Amino acid sequence: MNRIILTGASRGIGYETVLALAADPRRRILALSRNFQRLGALQQEARRLHPDTQVFIAEVDLARPLPPSFADLVEQTLGGADVLIHNAGLLLNKPFLELERTEWEQLFQANLFGAAELSRRLFPFFQRNAQSHIVHIGSMGGIQGSGKFPGLSAYSASKAALACLAECLAEEWKDAGIAVNCLALGAVQTEMLEQAFPGYQAPVSSSDMGAFVADFALNGWRFFNGKILPASLSTP
Numbered sequence: 246m247n248r249i250i251l252t253g254a255s256r257g258i259g260y261e262t263v264l265a266l267a268a269d270p271r272r273r274i275l276a277l278s279r280n281f282q283r284l285g286a287l288q289q290e291a292r293r294l295h296p297d298t299q300v301f302i303a304e305v306d307l308a309r310p311l312p313p314s315f316a317d318l319v320e321q322t323l324g325g326a327d328v329l330i331h332n333a334g335l336l337l338n339k340p341f342l343e344l345e346r347t348e349w350e351q352l353f354q355a356n357l358f359g360a361a362e363l364s365r366r367l368f369p370f371f372q373r374n375a376q377s378h379i380v381h382i383g384s385m386g387g388i389q390g391s392g393k394f395p396g397l398s399a400y401s402a403s404k405a406a407l408a409c410l411a412e413c414l415a416e417e418w419k420d421a422g423i424a425v426n427c428l429a430l431g432a433v434q435t436e437m438l439e440q441a442f443p444g445y446q447a448p449v450s451s452s453d454m455g456a457f458v459a460d461f462a463l464n465g466w467r468f469f470n471g472k473i474l475p476a477s478l479s480t481p
């Protein structure tokens with residue numbers, strides 16, 4: 246479980262997850278986002294904390310088709326892939342009646358279609374391993390029966406779909422040794438939360454959640470497959 250790909254690494258939970266994973270120099274980590282400058286800062290910080298670290302970075306916009314060369318990039322940097330963490334997410338806080346179709350499309354592109362394409366494109370790598378783990382970072386708002394928040398209909402619906410996709414892929418890929426789980430997060434103090442709910446103070450820091458996500462990605466497959474697990478002290 247030493248070759249790890251993570252989306253949404255430029256800030257928040259993804260950034261902290263990479264720093265937690267980077268503590269072990271045997272791990273090779275490919276950190277993705279649209280912001281190469283911020284990824285460069287992450288790489289520098291990982292090297293400052295752990296001089297032997299192996300963090301690679303690449304600019305990827307999940308709202309667009311992946312370039313054909315993506316598999317080559319994975320082969321060249323990691324030499325394969327054992328763990329994929331779909332952490333990237335886009336949130337829009339807007340009343341349902343004001344949401345344009347293009348905004349629904351943007352959210353689903355970033356939160357669902359990009360993740361689905363990435364998993365499909367990485368399947369040949371996972372198939373080579375005895376065991377792999379794909380982790381979807383969902384939201385409490387995307388769980389059936391949870392308390393919902395006004396303004397988050399498109400975001401929550403996209404996260405519900407991402408959670409369901411984890412259950413579906415776990416079933417389709419169980420014989421290939423690929424475990425797929427979804428962590429449905431509650432509130433975590435990040436820029437996303439601050440922008441969506443200014444002034445709200447979350448009970449969990451991004452570094453604590455990043456450490457938890459890192460540990461779950463490395464070890465959760467031993468205990469869970471096809472599960473949607475709330476990781477929440479509160480909602481959203």
Ligand SMILES: NC(=O)c1ccc[n+]([C@@H]2O[C@H](COP(=O)([O-])OP(=O)(O)OC[C@H]3O[C@@H](n4cnc5c(N)ncnc54)[C@H](OP(=O)(O)O)[C@@H]3O)[C@@H](O)[C@H]2O)c1
Nearest residue numbers: 253255257258278279280306307333334430432433435437
């Ligand atoms: N914070 C919370 O309270 C909370 C609660 C429940 C669930 N979550 C989920 O946890 C995950 C991380 O959240 P966060 O709070 O750390 O969010 P954040 O600070 O807003 O970070 C989101 C990350 O997603 C990336 N991203 C967004 N759109 C992208 C696209 N089209 N292509 C590639 N990357 C894209 C961003 O990178 P670039 O902008 O650099 O591309 C950024 O690195 C998200 O999936 C979020 O939905 C968060």
